[in-house]
Amino acid sequence: MKSAEEYPVPELFDRSSYRALVEEIQFLAHQYYVLDSPLVDDAFYDDLFRLLQRVESLHTDLRDQDSPLKKIGGEISKDFSPVPHDPPMLSLDNALSLEEFLVFDERIRRETGQSHPEYHAEPKYDGLAAEILYLEGILRKASTRGDGFTGEDITHTMRTVANVPLSLRKKPGRLLIRGEVVMKKQDFLDLNAELTEKGKKNFANPRNAAAGSLRLQDSSVTRSRRLTFFPYSVTSIEGFTLPELQSDIWNTLFPELGFRPGELSFRGGREEVLKHYEAVESSRSELPFDIDGIVIKMNSLKTQQELGTTTRSPKFAIAWKFAARAGYTRINSIVYQTGRTGVITPVANLEPVTIGGVVVSRATLHNQSQMEKLDIRQGDTVEVIRSGDVIPRVVRVVPDEKHASREAPVFPTHCPSCGGPLVKEDIFVRCPNPDCSGRVVAQIQYFVSRDGIDVETLGEEWVQKFYSAGIISDAADIFALTKEQILPFEKMGEKLAAKIIASIHSRRSIPFAVFLRSLGIPGVGSHIAQILSENSGNLETLLAMDEKELTAIHEVGPATAKAIAEFRDNPRNRNLLEKFRKYGVELISPAPKKDSSFSGKTFVFTGTLKKLSRTEAAELVKERSGRVSGSVSAKTDYVVAGEAAGSKLEKAEQLQLTILTEEEFLSML
Ligand code: IVH
Numbered sequence: 001m002k003s004a005e006e007y008p009v010p011e012l013f014d015r016s017s018y019r020a021l022v023e024e025i026q027f028l029a030h031q032y033y034v035l036d037s038p039l040v041d042d043a044f045y046d047d048l049f050r051l052l053q054r055v056e057s058l059h060t061d062l063r064d065q066d067s068p069l070k071k072i073g074g075e076i077s078k079d080f081s082p083v084p085h086d087p088p089m090l091s092l093d094n095a096l097s098l099e100e101f102l103v104f105d106e107r108i109r110r111e112t113g114q115s116h117p118e119y120h121a122e123p124k125y126d127g128l129a130a131e132i133l134y135l136e137g138i139l140r141k142a143s144t145r146g147d148g149f150t151g152e153d154i155t156h157t158m159r160t161v162a163n164v165p166l167s168l169r170k171k172p173g174r175l176l177i178r179g180e181v182v183m184k185k186q187d188f189l190d191l192n193a194e195l196t197e198k199g200k201k202n203f204a205n206p207r208n209a210a211a212g213s214l215r216l217q218d219s220s221v222t223r224s225r226r227l228t229f230f231p232y233s234v235t236s237i238e239g240f241t242l243p244e245l246q247s248d249i250w251n252t253l254f255p256e257l258g259f260r261p262g263e264l265s266f267r268g269g270r271e272e273v274l275k276h277y278e279a280v281e282s283s284r285s286e287l288p289f290d291i292d293g294i295v296i297k298m299n300s301l302k303t304q305q306e307l308g309t310t311t312r313s314p315k316f317a318i319a320w321k322f323a324a325r326a327g328y329t330r331i332n333s334i335v336y337q338t339g340r341t342g343v344i345t346p347v348a349n350l351e352p353v354t355i356g357g358v359v360v361s362r363a364t365l366h367n368q369s370q371m372e373k374l375d376i377r378q379g380d381t382v383e384v385i386r387s388g389d390v391i392p393r394v395v396r397v398v399p400d401e402k403h404a405s406r407e408a409p410v411f412p413t414h415c416p417s418c419g420g421p422l423v424k425e426d427i428f429v430r431c432p433n434p435d436c437s438g439r440v441v442a443q444i445q446y447f448v449s450r451d452g453i454d455v456e457t458l459g460e461e462w463v464q465k466f467y468s469a470g471i472i473s474d475a476a477d478i479f480a481l482t483k484e485q486i487l488p489f490e491k492m493g494e495k496l497a498a499k500i501i502a503s504i505h506s507r508r509s510i511p512f513a514v515f516l517r518s519l520g521i522p523g524v525g526s527h528i529a530q531i532l533s534e535n536s537g538n539l540e541t542l543l544a545m546d547e548k549e550l551t552a553i554h555e556v557g558p559a560t561a562k563a564i565a566e567f568r569d570n571p572r573n574r575n576l577l578e579k580f581r582k583y584g585v586e587l588i589s590p591a592p593k594k595d596s597s598f599s600g601k602t603f604v605f606t607g608t609l610k611k612l613s614r615t616e617a618a619e620l621v622k623e624r625s626g627r628v629s630g631s632v633s634a635k636t637d638y639v640v641a642g643e644a645a646g647s648k649l650e651k652a653e654q655l656q657l658t659i660l661t662e663e664e665f666l667s668m669l
Pocket of ligand 1: 090091092093122123124125126128129130145179180232233295314317319
């Protein structure tokens with residue numbers, strides 16, 4: 001170790017003394033940030049750091065890409081340009097119970113023929129997935145997961161994450177590493193306290209805080225957020241042999257390269273994994289960062305390869321989630337909401353409480369009978385649980401001496417939205433008025449939601465506001481919205497308005513099945529919508545079918561057939577469907593059954609598509625017996641190039657392959 005005084009004076013630095021200083025600081029930073037075992041005191045380190053600052057300001061020609069000064073941030077990037085992921089960044093299948101984990105284990109045994117498969121269990125970090133590219137050991141590019149196929153460039157902010165090395169300890173020619181960026185719980189609480197002090201909005205949970213902090217233009221702000229990177233897999237490495245086991249990647253390769261994987265990894269068979277799961281679950285609240293389960297991977301990388309992946313997720317791994325989390329809080333009020341089918345749902349407004357890292361301020365009470373069974377009253381303290389993406393729900397009243405003196409809620413007899421009389425059907429109370437504003441708003445909200453056509457930027461609140469302002473009156477109207485119309489709303493800015501209009505526009509071509517499920521016809525969910533779409537081919541044919549013909553379709557029951565017929569016979573809906581057409585909504589017909597028009601053909605999609613998501617595009621090819629590949633080769637038949645297509649397009653040009661625009665691809669269908 002050399003102290004700052006032992007180096008030459010800044011003016012006399014040359015390449016070799018510069019590199020010596022850079023490498024000493026890198027070494028000390030690694031000890032401090034990665035290994036948590038500082039070798040020198042802060043003053044010693046700070047002196048070296050200041051010396052480096054001085055040297056770089058005097059000798060601009062010496063500055064290197066891996067200079068520790070790059071970690072300070074200050075670099076501003078505005079574009080977040082698209083970065084393709086090759087191979088795509090997949091998601092993981094979930095197991096929500098022991099049984100589901102055992103099903104996974106059974107499948108692994110069956111498919112590998114191994115009677116005692118060995119697993120590697122890792123924490124399932126709850127942060128933002130990211131990929132980092134190192135060339136000759138130097139950090140060159142970092143990107144978010146995005147939609148799995150294309151992410152956003154976050155190189156400038158990733159550089160400031162303390163435990164991400166700018167320069168690797170061992171230097172493979174090329175390294176692609178993936179992992180999760182998280183914010184530790186304490187750092188999250190500190191950040192929110194600071195934001196509150198400044199009168200700014202808080203982040204709901206550490207995950208959002210991490211994501212928001214990485215996707216900032218000004219990287220010095222990112223640095224102040226103190227993020228942590230946990231690597232979990234190596235996607236490719238050149239000039240190095242990959243070890244045989246996932247556990248070796250964690251315990252040997254990561255540290256050798258200069259990373260620290262999180263604690264709590266574990267190697268063992270099924271029974272041991274079960275015990276490990278329980279141990280981690282019971283200690284999770286003491287961990288410095290949030291995890292929402294454990295990821296169990298086949299330990300042998302060779303077996304991982306052999307098992308392969310589906311389009312969505314690897315077959316060799318599963319995320320075993322922890323059970324629902326509970327919290328306790330008070331009921332401030334009970335309100336009644338009219339859903340899209342008219343069902344009235346009692347909803348509790350809660351004193352905000354953080355459950356599993358998310359602030360919960362509303363929870364469903366399900367229905368009248370559930371509410372009465374639990375004997376819930378305004379002012380009660382209740383137990384609330386949430387699991388995964390499910391809406392939080394109240395499960396129990398915590399008894400106290402005042403409960404009996406609180407007034408029992410009275411279920412309304414008239415609709416809270418339209419004021420019309422309610423009717424009781426089974427355990428549900430329903431507003432039968434099809435023109436009820438509450439129902440219509442909920443229908444539009446459903447139409448644009450993830451379960452519908454998925455207009456990402458158009459949240460429930462905006463739909464409510466646009467409806468109340470009279471600029472939309474049904475789902476079709478969203479396609480006629482203009483930027484000028486939505487700009488005057490409070491909290492709407494130029495940027496958001498443009499984004500909303502663009503995302504609506506991007507959903508103007510919709511696969512017929514997606515459109516169908518979005519209409520919210522009782523009984524017509526994703527699966528039945530798919531079946532109806534395949535059996536009718538288009539809207540006109542479907543609407544011409546009578547109940548008998550509908551019921552004749554396999555899996556379509558009489559109740560659903562009736563609901564479809566009722567939907568069709570309602571003049572409101574006729575009008576609605578006509579409006580979709582008028583506003584230029586285009587329904588993409590499914591491939592006729594057993595369409596083999598793309599048989600033997602391989603497609604590669606690159607760049608950003610405008611009308612279709614990647615998954616939809618891939619589905620359309622597969623429905624026609626074609627193949628979709630992630631990389632371009634001489635065997636590729638078509639390369640569909642969206643916006644900002646990069647190296648794949650270049651390669652396709654070199655190989656003189658057929659290159660299609662998205663429009664051309666669509667017209668091939
Ligand atoms: S493996 C190849 N390992 O979970 C498939 N993912 O639901 C996925 N995640 O977006 C990567 N901890 O960001 C893997 N130890 C871990 C993980 C992990 C968290 C995230 C990952 C991904 C999501 C999948």
